[in-house]
Amino acid sequence: MTAASVAMKGHAGYVLRIALVAIFYFAVAKVALALAIPPGYATAVWPSSGIALAALLLSGTRLWPGVWLGAAAANFTIQFSLPVACAIATGNTLEALLAAVLVQRTIGRQGRFERGEDIVRFVGIAIASGAVAATAASLTLGLGGFVAWEQTGYHWWTWWQGDVAGIVIVTPLVLSWARPQRPGWTPDRGVELVMFAIALLVAASASFAWPYGTSLPFFFLLLPFMIWAAFRFSQTEVTTAAAVVCAIAVWQTVAGRGPFATENTNLSLLLLQAFMSTVAVMGLALSAVLEERRRAAERLKQAHDELEQFVYVAAHDLQEPLRSVLNFTDMLGRRRDRLDAESRDYLGFIESGVSRMRRILADLLAFSQVDRKAGEPVEVDCERALDNTLEGLKAALDESGAVVSRDPLPTVTGIATLLELVFQNLIGNAIKFRAERPLRIHVGARRDGAAWLFSVRDNGIGIARRHFGTIFEMFQRLNASERYSGTGIGLTICRKIVERHGGRLWLESEEGAGTTFYFTIPA
Numbered sequence: 337m338t339a340a341s342v343a344m345k346g347h348a349g350y351v352l353r354i355a356l357v358a359i360f361y362f363a364v365a366k367v368a369l370a371l372a373i374p375p376g377y378a379t380a381v382w383p384s385s386g387i388a389l390a391a392l393l394l395s396g397t398r399l400w401p402g403v404w405l406g407a408a409a410a411n412f413t414i415q416f417s418l419p420v421a422c423a424i425a426t427g428n429t430l431e432a433l434l435a436a437v438l439v440q441r442t443i444g445r446q447g448r449f450e451r452g453e454d455i456v457r458f459v460g461i462a463i464a465s466g467a468v469a470a471t472a473a474s475l476t477l478g479l480g481g482f483v484a485w486e487q488t489g490y491h492w493w494t495w496w497q498g499d500v501a502g503i504v505i506v507t508p509l510v511l512s513w514a515r516p517q518r519p520g521w522t523p524d525r526g527v528e529l530v531m532f533a534i535a536l537l538v539a540a541s542a543s544f545a546w547p548y549g550t551s552l553p554f555f556f557l558l559l560p561f562m563i564w565a566a567f568r569f570s571q572t573e574v575t576t577a578a579a580v581v582c583a584i585a586v587w588q589t590v591a592g593r594g595p596f597a598t599e600n601t602n603l604s605l606l607l608l609q610a611f612m613s614t615v616a617v618m619g620l621a622l623s624a625v626l627e628e629r630r631r632a633a634e635r636l637k638q639a640h641d642e643l644e645q646f647v648y649v650a651a652h653d654l655q656e657p658l659r660s661v662l663n664f665t666d667m668l669g670r671r672r673d674r675l676d677a678e679s680r681d682y683l684g685f686i687e688s689g690v691s692r693m694r695r696i697l698a699d700l701l702a703f704s705q706v707d708r709k710a711g712e713p714v715e716v717d718c719e720r721a722l723d724n725t726l727e728g729l730k731a732a733l734d735e736s737g738a739v740v741s742r743d744p745l746p747t748v749t750g751i752a753t754l755l756e757l758v759f760q761n762l763i764g765n766a767i768k769f770r771a772e773r774p775l776r777i778h779v780g781a782r783r784d785g786a787a788w789l790f791s792v793r794d795n796g797i798g799i800a801r802r803h804f805g806t807i808f809e810m811f812q813r814l815n816a817s818e819r820y821s822g823t824g825i826g827l828t829i830c831r832k833i834v835e836r837h838g839g840r841l842w843l844e845s846e847e848g849a850g851t852t853f854y855f856t857i858p859a
Contacts, residue, residue: 386505443457444459461503512572530572665690711785716749719744763779773795788856790856
């Protein structure tokens, strides 16, 4: 294929797109002009403004001749005045060009409404650009004697509101269908969409089917549907729902039915378009904000997963050089009697530091593997889970002389090894931070609404209230390491496990009197 034939093919495609824009603009405009006020130019319903802007955003501003030809042809058929048709078409084209340029510069070249602030900018652009076409048309009709000057204000308002509503409702509709999002559709989601569509049609009919003078304000029923669509579906469904409701509402209002119907049809449509534009903007803004939130949650989850992977790899890989250090310190320890006093002190510092580092790495590995090795939730007998925990802590319990009592414990849905780890950390802390008096530990459980409320109570040294907010943070140690061993990760692991099960963990304590840790597991 020669360069000339390629250029000719590209030119033919360009001309075809211009023709399609012009034809579609003209066809929709002729339908809307049936609702125009005398002499037939200004209408409160003008979807063509939204079609024009969408075409320029999708295929580029060089398609502006299609907008101009479609607008000129539609306006020429009203009174067959070529100068008036050309002047009005110029205003319509400038409106679309201005809006397209502003959208591309402030929102993005593709006109994707991905943030709540994009919707705010888009509405401002629609309001500003709509004034261009309304002003050009009103001046043209006033100077040409087609409309009395005292009526130009009413014509301007009708023209402006019709164009703004067309941009706000139709442009996002066309863009969302031209570049649909790809949600993860499931059979349940498909059934929900069908139910949503049926309920929306019923609600729209109920809101606008009442005869003039007898209608009730049921149109507020439409607001929950836009919220439903924004929360559960994509912008495609939100914009489609708004467009469908708008079409039903216009049809019924023109027929003299619905809450906005008055004896003046144009005034009725102006009131209706103000309401529908508000509903559409609300749905769009909510959809954009929720989508932005979903993307932020996905990025946060990805960062969280990467951080967990890093912690796992770092904690795992650091153990090998740490073992080398430990081996050499053991070798030096066997020659301890040959070292002077100062060298033996230094060796003790090294051994203490290595030992603490091993505990930290072991706890970091445990923390990173809470999700990695958890498995699927099953029925967990908490009596058996506590028995396994106490068996593992038998030596520490015997050494401390602790007496452990319990309430009857339930069976819950969860991960047995993780729930045992929660009991192990909480009871282990009670043993570690015991007071001089005999240690008493009680494990309790009771039903609390839709969850089981567990408690681990001790009569140890207690925790000052000022530490309640930080005690669950990683590496937070409230007591000197010389007296109490540990890394400050155990309670962080407990909180992560409990939250993974859909519960929460907190404590009550009085310094010197003991501590009670509470956590919930859904029943």
